[in-house]
Amino acid sequence: MSALPPLTWLQAFEAAARTLSFTAAGQELGVTQAAISQRVRLLEDRLGQKLFIRHPRSLSLTPAGQAWLPSLQDAFARLAEGTQEVFGGGAESPVTLRTTPVMQQSWLAPRLSAFRQAHPRIALRLVSAIWPDDFGPEGADLEIRYGQGDWTGLEAVSLGEEAMLPVCAPSLSERIRTPDDLADHTLLHAVGFAVGWPTWLEAVGLAGLVSRCASLTCDSQVMTLALAARGGGVALTHRRLVEGRGDLVAPLDLPVPSDEGFWLVRPGRRAPREEAARLWDWLVASRGEGG
Incomplete structure (x- = not known):
């Protein structure tokens, strides 16, 4: 894969995987549940693998989703830390x-x-x-x-x-x-x-x-x-x-x-x-x- 997926797709997956809810992820990111669902589907298409198992009233992660989530969260943490180190948090x-x-x-x-x-x-x-x-x-x-x-x-x-x-x-x-x-x-x-x-x-x-x-x-x-x-x-x-x-x-x-x-x-x-x-x-x- 030559380029990373868009950041908004990655954010949608991380939030949905952490909460196991497209609705909760949408509330956290300030978008609709449908927008989260669409971004996750686009991400799955890009990666060529399913990240979630969609049950009638809930979500669960596939093995691929479970394996990928810690790396993604660590990357977000490193990005936040780097931003803090360079720009600070403000007085x-x-x-x-x-x-x-x-x-x-x-x-x-x-x-x-x-x-x-x-x-x-x-x-x-x-x-x-x-x-x-x-x-x-x-x-x-x-x-x-x-x-x-x-x-x-x-x-x-x-x-x-x-x-x-x-x-x-x-x-x-x-x-x-x-x-x-x-x-x-x-x-x-x-x-x-x-x-x-x-x-x-x-x-x-x-x-x-x-x-x-x-x-x-x-x-x-x-x-x-x-x-x-x-x-x-x-x-x-x-x-x-x-x-x-x-x-x-x-x-x-x-x-x-x-x-x-x-x-x-x-x-x-x-x-x-x-x-x-x-x-x-x-x-x-x-x-x-x-x-």
């Missing part, structure tokens, strides 16, 4: 930090408040990401990710070891004295974690209990914790995310360690902006402090 460009909503609300909020008092002239911008795939290559100076810290091309600093334990409203905790008491309550599940209710119950010797409990599954910890705080059930969450909260308590002090955790990350190939470096250093220094 008024805010430091962008991306993380999950529950981490923003609990661990991050008090630290950012203190940072703002110490550095009032540094503009900050927070961006939410719920799933690992939401952490894209563009736009953020720093990120707080959840996982095992093995991301290629990123400098990662652990925010500490993690353990999962049950939490609920104070009024509900009076009726939960042992793990067996959970059988009378709704278990609130947040998908996407290595240590969920089945793993926790197995660790405390009650592997079969999960099948006897009522359950409600949410796609984020924000919702499970909100429901738990209102007496809607028992959530399983990280100890650090409920420290200092008056609306949630841990009725059972039985934390189960997880090999996943929160990590502060940034691109490893370029020197950070001075403002971003200050925020990085502040968050690294405050890792062990309470909220």
